[in-house]
Amino acid sequence: MPTVAIVTCDALPELDPDEARLLPALRESGVEAVPAVWSDPRVDWSEFDLSVIRCPWDYPERRDEFLAWSRRVPRLANPAPVLEWNTDKRYLVDLAAAGVPVVPTTRLPPGGGIALPSVGEWVLKPAVGAGSRNAGRYVMDDPEQNRQAHEHVHRLHRGGATVLAQPYQPDVDVNGEKALMFLGGTYSHAIRKGAMLDGPYRGMESLYKSERITATTATDAERDLAARALAAVPTDGVPLLYGRVDLVESAVGTVVLEVEVAEPSLFLGWDPPAAHRVAAAITARLAG
Incomplete structure (x- = not known):
C-alpha cells in the first residue's frame, strides 16, 4: 500500500477538519494517508511515496524556511518551484x-516612499500572506482610515514585507x-x-x-x-x-x-464527492 503524507502545520497536526476528509477517501482508494507537520524535524519525507501540501498555513511568517524545506522533499505536490512562485503574490x-x-495591483516594497491613493476604497495586504492575515480595507477619503492605512503599511514594512494595494471591488x-x-x-x-474584509485591519x-x-x-x-x-x-x-x-x-x-x-x-465539504476526486488525482499521480 503506497503511503502519502498530507502536509500540515503545528497548529493543525490532525489537519483542518475539511482537509481531514481526504484521509478516509484515500484509504478507500488503497492509499495510506498520514498527516505530517512540515516543520517537524522527526519526519523522514523520503519514506513517503508522495507528499501533498494541504494546510501548512503558518508559512507566511516562515516563508524562507518553508521553501527550503520544500526543496528537500523528494516527491512533493505541488512541487517546490510552484510553491516559490505562488507564495508571493507578485x-x-x-x-x-x-x-x-487580474485585479489591479500596486506593489509597495519596504525602503521606498509610501504612495497610497487619497480617494476611494482600497485593500492593503502583504505580498506574502494567507487567510486574510494582515489584510485590511480602507476608505482613503476618511482621514482616520487614511491614517490607519499608512500605519498599516509602515508596520508591514518594518517587518520587511512588501505591501500590495488593490482597489476594493x-x-x-x-x-x-x-x-x-x-x-x-x-x-x-x-x-x-x-x-x-469589513474595515481596517484589527488583528487576528x-x-x-x-x-x-x-x-x-x-x-x-x-x-x-x-x-x-x-x-x-x-x-x-x-x-x-x-x-x-x-x-x-x-x-x-x-x-x-x-x-x-x-x-x-x-x-x-461543500461538494461531497470532491474528496474522492482529490484521492483519484493523488492515486493517478502515484501511478504516473
Missing part, C-alpha cells in the same frame, strides 16, 4: 503579463468571491465566499478568518478564465495536482483575485 504581475485579467459586498477548484487539471467544483487570533461559504456553480466563461489562469502557472512541465482560482466581478468584467496552487483550501 505572481499577479506574471498573470497580467500573460494576458489574464464593491460587487464583493453583494455577490462575494467565487472560488473554482481544479483537481488533476480538471474542473471539480465551486463555492462562493462572502466579503472577508487564528490562522485564518472565518468565512461565509455556499456551494455554487461556475459558468463556462468562469471555467475558461480560471483554466487560462492556471495555464499561466510556470510548472516546468510538471502537471498541477490541485489548484484554486478566486474570481470577482469588476467594472470591466470578471477578473482573477488570486490563483492558489500552493496550499489552498479546497472546500471539500
Whole structure:
C-alpha cells in the first residue's frame, strides 16, 4: 500500500477538519494517508511515496524556511518551484503579463516612499500572506482610515514585507468571491465566499478568518478564465495536482483575485464527492 503524507502545520497536526476528509477517501482508494507537520524535524519525507501540501498555513511568517524545506522533499505536490512562485503574490504581475485579467495591483516594497491613493476604497495586504492575515480595507477619503492605512503599511514594512494595494471591488459586498477548484487539471467544483474584509485591519487570533461559504456553480466563461489562469502557472512541465482560482466581478468584467496552487483550501465539504476526486488525482499521480 503506497503511503502519502498530507502536509500540515503545528497548529493543525490532525489537519483542518475539511482537509481531514481526504484521509478516509484515500484509504478507500488503497492509499495510506498520514498527516505530517512540515516543520517537524522527526519526519523522514523520503519514506513517503508522495507528499501533498494541504494546510501548512503558518508559512507566511516562515516563508524562507518553508521553501527550503520544500526543496528537500523528494516527491512533493505541488512541487517546490510552484510553491516559490505562488507564495508571493507578485505572481499577479506574471498573470497580467500573460494576458489574464487580474485585479489591479500596486506593489509597495519596504525602503521606498509610501504612495497610497487619497480617494476611494482600497485593500492593503502583504505580498506574502494567507487567510486574510494582515489584510485590511480602507476608505482613503476618511482621514482616520487614511491614517490607519499608512500605519498599516509602515508596520508591514518594518517587518520587511512588501505591501500590495488593490482597489476594493464593491460587487464583493453583494455577490462575494467565487472560488473554482481544479483537481488533476480538471474542473471539480465551486463555492462562493462572502466579503472577508469589513474595515481596517484589527488583528487576528487564528490562522485564518472565518468565512461565509455556499456551494455554487461556475459558468463556462468562469471555467475558461480560471483554466487560462492556471495555464499561466510556470510548472516546468510538471502537471498541477490541485489548484484554486478566486474570481470577482469588476467594472470591466470578471477578473482573477488570486490563483492558489500552493496550499489552498479546497472546500471539500461543500461538494461531497470532491474528496474522492482529490484521492483519484493523488492515486493517478502515484501511478504516473
